[in-house]
Structures are given as structure tokens and as C-alpha cells.
Amino acid sequence: MRRRHRCSTWSCIAVDVQCQRLATHDGPHGASPTPTHDRHWSWTDDDPNAITVLPGTVWFHRPDRTRIKKAARLLGEWTAYGLVAALLWWCDSWAAAAVFLALELLLSVRRAHFVDLGRFTAGVWPVTPAAPPLIFGVAFATHGEGRNAKRAGLEVILGPVVVGAFSLVPRSDWPAYKRSQAAFEAQQKELHP
Structure with missing residues (x-):
């Protein structure tokens, strides 16, 4: 593994920070006070006393550590x-x-995981941030939006995750879905033999 080295340039005495970019970087130097700070200081080799504050984070990460x-x-x-x-x-x-x-x-799930079983699928995924906080909940998954949408399956909310099992498409649309899927796979085989 190739080690990444940090730029060794320091800014002026007033701010007194070391550049957080890689040693081989192009352009001005930059440093953020913390890894999650939304702004960073920027300066050049020509005038290290001229510091500007810009949006974004510049923080040196050592991937091995x-x-x-x-x-x-x-x-x-x-x-x-x-x-x-x-x-x-x-x-x-x-x-x-x-x-x-x-x-x-x-x-401990942080991203979605699904298992397809023909027309049906089951999976677990994190709750969307816009959803109201729940400790436990039961809901129906639907095909489409609104009150008239057909029920597709069941979802159980357990704190930060949702466990669900539902059909991918309604039963009446399944033959057309399989035909379009087969046509797509045939097209992919032609493009990537």
C-alpha cells in the first residue's frame, strides 16, 4: 500500500495551521479546524499571511489508521x-x-439488503430521515401513491430499521414485467458479449 503524506507547509503566525492537503497537491494550501467543519482556511506560498475562509472541509485522512x-x-x-x-x-x-x-x-443495518424470491422480495433497510421517530410500527407497502393503491406487502419498523416483505409488481402486471426484464437482459448481452 502506498503511504499518503501530508503537505508540510504552515500558514502565517495569526492562524498557525498546517496544510491538510496531500504533499503533491496543486493550487492553494488549505486546512480545516476539525474533520467535520464546514469551512476551511486557504493560503498560497506567495503570501501565507493572506488567508481567506472558504466553504468546504479540507482534512487529511490516513486511510490505514x-x-x-x-x-x-x-x-x-x-x-x-x-x-x-x-x-x-x-x-x-x-x-x-x-x-x-x-x-x-x-x-446495526446501515444500508439496504434485499433477497428476491420470484415476484416477491424481502429485505431490511434504514428508516428515512424524514420519517417520524418510532420505536415500533406496522405498515402496508403499496404499489403506487394514494389511498387507492394496491397493497404489496407488510413493513415492520423496529427503531432505526424497517423489515419488509412485499411483491415487486401486482400479479396482473407480472407477465409484462418478466417480458421487459428478458428483453433488457437480451439487450445487455448484445452490448456486452
Whole structure:
């Protein structure tokens, strides 16, 4: 793996920050006070005392360290979950431990996962940020918008995630959907033999 080096240039004494860009960058130097700050300072080699404040974040990330930190955090979390599951198994039953691990795995979902079973699909996905906060909820998935839309399946909201099973298209539209899907696959095979 190639190491990424940070630019070694410092700004003027008034701000006194090191450039957060890569050592081989083009253009002006830049630095943000924190990794999530929405603005950054910018200056050039010609005049390091002329500092401008611009929108956006400029922060040097070391990918090797961030991956190690993320892996260590995940290892720590799952070690704790394993210890709790072992304690539940020892004190109660294997079913309690399995339910605990399944709920932890379910509630840790950060992106959508689906399994297609012919005309039907089942999956788990995070709740949209615009949705009202719920601890538990049950809803119907529909084909289309409005009150007259046909029901497609069932969704269960469990805090930050939704678990659902529903049909992809109504039964009457399934043959036309399969034909269009087969035509699309044939077209893809012609383009990419």
C-alpha cells in the first residue's frame, strides 16, 4: 500500500495551521479546524499571511489508521455482544442468546439488503430521515401513491430499521414485467458479449 503524506507547509503566525492537503497537491494550501467543519482556511506560498475562509472541509485522512480504528471498534463491539450472548446462554437459554444476536445484527443495518424470491422480495433497510421517530410500527407497502393503491406487502419498523416483505409488481402486471426484464437482459448481452 502506498503511504499518503501530508503537505508540510504552515500558514502565517495569526492562524498557525498546517496544510491538510496531500504533499503533491496543486493550487492553494488549505486546512480545516476539525474533520467535520464546514469551512476551511486557504493560503498560497506567495503570501501565507493572506488567508481567506472558504466553504468546504479540507482534512487529511490516513486511510490505514482509519481502517484499523474502524476494525478495532467493530471487533470490540462484537466481542462485547459475544460476551453478552454467552452470558444469556449460560443464565437463560440458547434461544435468548440467538434472539439477542439477531436483534443486534438487525439493528446495526446501515444500508439496504434485499433477497428476491420470484415476484416477491424481502429485505431490511434504514428508516428515512424524514420519517417520524418510532420505536415500533406496522405498515402496508403499496404499489403506487394514494389511498387507492394496491397493497404489496407488510413493513415492520423496529427503531432505526424497517423489515419488509412485499411483491415487486401486482400479479396482473407480472407477465409484462418478466417480458421487459428478458428483453433488457437480451439487450445487455448484445452490448456486452
